[in-house]
Amino acid sequence: MGLPRREPAPAKLNLALHVTGRRDDGYHLLDSLVVFLTVGDVVTVAPGPLSLTLTGPFAAGLAADPDNLCLRAARLAGRDVAITLEKNLPVASGIGGGSADAAAVLRALGAQPRRPQDLGADVPVCLASRPMRMQGLGELLTPLPPLPPLHLVLVNPRLALSTPAVFKAMTRRDNAPMPDLLPDFPDAPALIGFLAECRNDLQPPAIALLPQIADCLAALEAAGAALPRMSGSGATCFGLFADAPAAQAAADAIAAENPGWWVTASGLAPASV
Ligand SMILES: C[C@](O)(CO)[C@H](O)COP(=O)(O)OP(=O)(O)OC[C@H]1O[C@@H](n2ccc(N)nc2=O)[C@H](O)[C@@H]1O
Numbered sequence: 712m713g714l715p716r717r718e719p720a721p722a723k724l725n726l727a728l729h730v731t732g733r734r735d736d737g738y739h740l741l742d743s744l745v746v747f748l749t750v751g752d753v754v755t756v757a758p759g760p761l762s763l764t765l766t767g768p769f770a771a772g773l774a775a776d777p778d779n780l781c782l783r784a785a786r787l788a789g790r791d792v793a794i795t796l797e798k799n800l801p802v803a804s805g806i807g808g809g810s811a812d813a814a815a816v817l818r819a820l821g822a823q824p825r826r827p828q829d830l831g832a833d834v835p836v837c838l839a840s841r842p843m844r845m846q847g848l849g850e851l852l853t854p855l856p857p858l859p860p861l862h863l864v865l866v867n868p869r870l871a872l873s874t875p876a877v878f879k880a881m882t883r884r885d886n887a888p889m890p891d892l893l894p895d896f897p898d899a900p901a902l903i904g905f906l907a908e909c910r911n912d913l914q915p916p917a918i919a920l921l922p923q924i925a926d927c928l929a930a931l932e933a934a935g936a937a938l939p940r941m942s943g944s945g946a947t948c949f950g951l952f953a954d955a956p957a958a959q960a961a962a963d964a965i966a967a968e969n970p971g972w973w974v975t976a977s978g979l980a981p982a983s984v
C-alpha cells in the first residue's frame with residue numbers, strides 16, 4: 712500500500728457493555744454493542760525509520776515512547792515507518808483511543824496480524840471500525856444489523872480512569888448477557904427501547920472510583936438526552952438526541968456550564984473508514 716497514508720481512527724463507543732464472567736487469568740467475558748463515531752484521532756504513516764510524532768489537543772497526555780500503541784502496532788506489522796498521531800480524543804477515557812490508533816496504523820499498513828488482540832482487547836473491533844456485537848474477551852465479532860442514524864453528545868470530565876482498576880472494582884461479574892438474538896433496529900426509538908433494557912456493568916464501579924462520572928450523566932440527562940450512559944471503562948459518557956442540531960445545542964449548553972469538561976457532538980462513522 713502506498714505511503715504516506717492518512718487513516719482516521721474513529722472513537723469506539725460501547726452502547727451497551729455486559730460483563731458476563733471472569734476467567735482464571737483475570738480477563739473478563741463481555742457482551743457489548745459497539746459503534747464508531749465521526750470524532751476520532753487521525754494517524755498518518757510515512758516511509759521510516761520508525762518514529763512517532765504527537766500533535767493535536769490531547770498530545771500532551773501521551774509520550775512518544777516505545778510502548779505507545781502506534782509504535783507497538785508498527786512493530787507487530789514488522790514495518791519501520793514514521794507515524795504522526797493527531798490526538799483528538801482524551802487519553803484513557805473509555806472510547807478506545809489507543810486501540811483505535813493501533814488499528815488505524817495496521818489498516819494504513821495493510822497489515823493483518825494473526826492476533827491483533829495482543830495489542831489490546833478493543834483492537835479487533837477497532838480494526839473493523841463498523842458496528843459490531845463484541846463477545847468473548849473482545850475477539851468474537853458479529854456485524855450488527857443496519858443502525859438508524861444516531862446523534863450523540865460525549866462528555867468527559869477530563870479525568871483519566873484506568874481500565875484494570877475499574878474491572879477490579881466490580882462487585883459482581885456474572886451478569887446476564889444480552890438476548891442471543893438481537894432484534895432489528897428500524898429507527899432510533901426501536902434502538903433506544905432495546906438499549907434501555909441493556910446496561911454498562913462497568914458504570915457502577917467506575918462511578919465508585921470517580922464520582923464526577925455521575926455529574927456527567929446528570930448533565931446529559933438535564934440537557935434532555937435519551938439513555939445517558941458511560942462507554943467502556945469510562946469516564947466518557949454519552950447521550951442520544953433527536954437530530955444533529957439538538958445534539959449540538961446540548962453539547963454547547965453542557966460545555967458552557969462545565970468549562971473544564973471535554974464535550975462534543977458526534978454522529979456515527981460511515982460504515983467503512
Ligand atoms: C472495557 C473495554 O473498553 C470494552 O470495549 C475493553 O474491553 C477494554 O479494551 P482495551 O483497553 O483494549 O483492553 P486491554 O488493554 O486489552 O486490557 C486492559 C485491562 O482491562 C481488563 N480487561 C480487558 C478486556 C477484557 N475482556 N477483560 C478484562 O478484564 C484487564 O484488566 C486488562 O489488563
Ligand SMILES: Nc1ncnc2c1ncn2[C@@H]1O[C@H](COP(=O)(O)OP(=O)(O)OP(=O)(O)O)[C@@H](O)[C@H]1O
Pocket residue numbers: 773778779780781796801802803804805806807808809810812813833874943944945
Ligand atoms: N496511542 C495511544 N493513545 C492513547 N493511549 C495510549 C496510546 N498508546 C498507549 N496508550 C496508553 O494506553 C492507556 C489506555 O488509553 P486509551 O485511550 O486507549 O484508553 P481507553 O479510551 O480507556 O480505551 P478502552 O475504551 O479501550 O478501555 C493509557 O494509559 C495510555 O498511556
